[in-house]
Amino acid sequence: MTEPVLELSGLSKSFGALKVTDAVDLDLRPGEIHALIGPNGAGKSSLIKLVAGELAADAGSIRFDGREISDLDQIERARLGLTRTFQVSSLIPEFSARGNVMFAAQARRKSIFGFFRQVSRDRELIDEAMEALDRVGLSGRAAVRVSELSHGEKRLLEIAMALAMRPRIFLMDEPMAGLGQEGSAKLIGFLDKLRTQAPILLIEHDMDAVFQLADRISVLVSGKIIARGTADEIRNHPEVRTAYLGEDAA
Amino acid sequence: MTVALFLEQILNGLQLGVMLFLMAAGLTLIFGVMGLINLAHGSLFMVGGFVCAAVAAWTGSFWIGLVASLAAAAALGALVEIIVIRRLYDRDHLDQVLATFALVLMFSEGVRFVFGSFPLYLDPPAFLSGPVTLPGGMLYPAYRLAIIIAGLAVAAGLGLLISRTRLGMQIRAGEADREMIAALGVDIRFLYTVVFALGAALAGFAGALIGAIQSVQIGMGEPVLILAFVVIVIGGIGSIRGALVAALIVGLVDTLGRFLLPTLLANVMEASAARGVGSAIASMLIYLLMAVVLVFKPKGLFPANA
């Protein structure tokens, strides 16, 4: 069996008395989509923040490519190829859509100190950005400023920026949120292919998407993983039905 | 160097610290509750000094001057808050800095227009004008001692005000959550005006007290303002307790540094050079202290949880 790219064990985090992450074990293998589901406030986004290094864990280990990365900060982890998308779009508002993706492409090159060559003539960055925008279907909106994009377009731009980072793993926090039926369907098709490029840890409330896409599903409730398995196993898992799906199904 | 001289410097350091606390407390309160950085706080200090000196000269009574300066600073603070400051709460820090810098220019010139360019002098009240004998037989100016006591009394009063009164409860609520307090039905505009006037009164009080030690002149509040910033950075913004501790530390370090460094350096170099180098380093000491605090505790010694 292939070695996992990402491996969390005993990961824990508390905000005061609130345990948002409670001894979580989880791994992500090459080529898979591992979905993380759970009710609001379960601690899903917090888990992504712990993995990305935006939050520091209280205990536990995070191994990436077999290497312990708990001591690395957010910036160093991003440089290793852990790329996250945000639940609430986090973009550069005064840049155009293309400018945002170009900036991601620039960041992938770890390039800060360019003082003369104009990015507006930087073919490498432009081509890469246009390709990423094209893949998410935003190439027609390339020149539009982020502040003028629709909510759904911003969600897609998040994905395009992640693509331009060419990461080793994707950490996606509710990419479907606010996309609408048609948009979600398209994105499902897209993510389905994307997993071959890099595995995806996918947080998603859209159960159709999760059941279609996920190779494995982990269920997080109050910071604890209460179940794990394939789509069918999770669908029929009694604890999950009561703790989580039950409320939804009713 | 005698022990008495050293003790005197410690008292001088405390006196400076208490002064800085009166300034820093208002600044940090205003920042904590309204999120505003106010450069014009030094101007209110200056106004306090001028009003006290002018009224004391006119009536012949320091005490009437002191009361007048408190009233004037508070009233001016309230006025400025209503006319200008409240338009700045929603603005970014750059706008706040520039607008209050504009106020500094206007106040300085305004005071020059009213009082002229010459410094005013203020005598301490007669019964405080001499020295007192401290335990151990040391003589110390009664007025400076009175400042220390008055400052500590104000600190205690402020602590009680904030922890025990209705106003204090509203202030604490305002620091924790601005929306929340409006939901509680507090008249937030009025609260802000009161807090600003309170801070102004503290600054004016400090300016009046200091006026009997130094000359009262245009721009006298500016160095104190910047020292108060250092105090706030060291103490942690928004924290009254931090302001008190940091103010005393800054007052002591600055005073003792100026006193001790030239003497200490004279052991390793020639006396006149030691005086020059010593006083140059001493003038930087509290800023270096601030740098050290920044390296180890970027949020200050007593970070407020906001």
Added chain:
Amino acid sequence: MPEFVTEHRLNILLALILLGGPLVAHFADEPFLVTLATRATILALAGVGLNIALGLGGLVSFGHAAFFGVGGYAVGILASHHQTYEPLMTSPFVINGTNQMLVLWLVAVLVSGLAALVIGALSLRTSGVYFIMITLAFAQMIYYFAISWPAYGGEDGLSIYVRNAFPGLNTLRPLDFFLLCYAVLIVVLLAQWKMTGARFGMALQAVRQNEGRVAALGLSPYRIKLAAFVISGMVTGLAGALYADLNRFVSPTMMSWHLSGEIMVFIILGGVARLFGPVVGACLFVLFEHAFGSVTEHWQFFLGAALLAVVLFARGGFIGLVAGRVRHD
């Protein structure tokens, strides 16, 4: 707003006015006006420096007078050693004074860059009001140091008896010196314009708008801001070097917090983050000072009132009023 008033054209027009005014003054035999324009040009350069940190990077530094003063003192100190023929130091190697502006500028830029590196490295550990207060405090520290350090004049300052030299120019002629300063300003503006559109400019603007996003992409906001702060300090330091030669005098007042405030005022008067914002702002400031200063000794009151009005009611500054809210892109 008419279509043809783009910011770009406005900038060219402004550059031409700033050049043409002193030329006319020169031929009308008004050397004082040439010197006034030189002062505006140098102050503009100081503002251009701050605008890199403040406008592009959102770093509200209230301590840029420190770099202005450090640049000025670098020139003053080296020039004074040149005048007395005493080396600045003799061990471990000899450093002599000089009167060559090119060397002086280089030293001024390096020293103010170093000061900005140290101050920036500490202050950028914080943000927001902390950053404002800390930059202000460190500038005040250097100010007090200059006052209490007796070797170079202390509080009284330091005179430069003959203006320093530039190859091929007679720097003592007001017009020559103006043209030199003007050329420096234009070169720096061109460099800033290039930088803004290059990768560093993108990174800096991205940090201002969404620091968390930049970190999530694996770039260090701290390093980006620190680099910008150093560049910013260098440009303001260069302005200080020119200012020392303009007045043939340096003193601690160059580092007073009033000057830090004024440099910031140039930017807001002209328009924050606009390339020519500080240029317009500094010119307006100098004109204001000149016009009101001769009428009333209380001109600073009116400066304050005008500044307050701009902050409260005209946030785009002059360029914002004329060229509208659209930024160059």
